[in-house]
Amino acid sequence: MSAPSVTVRVDEATKLAAASIVEDFGFDLSSVTRAFYRQIVREQRIPLNLEYPKPNNESREAIEEAKAIIASGDPGYDSVDAMFEAMGV
Numbered sequence: 001m002s003a004p005s006v007t008v009r010v011d012e013a014t015k016l017a018a019a020s021i022v023e024d025f026g027f028d029l030s031s032v033t034r035a036f037y038r039q040i041v042r043e044q045r046i047p048l049n050l051e052y053p054k055p056n057n058e059s060r061e062a063i064e065e066a067k068a069i070i071a072s073g074d075p076g077y078d079s080v081d082a083m084f085e086a087m088g089v
Helices: 012-024 029-043 057-072 079-086
Strands: none
Touching: 012 029
């Protein structure tokens, strides 16, 4: 007896990107999909991490610095030319 098939609709770019990743691990999309379904059944939940990525320390520091600059009301530069000059451009 053959197993029933499942059709998944996804745009071509997503499919190709996902296939590239799973193939790096030596799998194909069908194998990964079957494993995902089995994991749902085994864990009795949908095993997805639905949270925004957390920025690293450097990014958090840059965000805080930007917030402080905005809060100060200081534009930082008198002109675009001054900004580029400070950047060495």
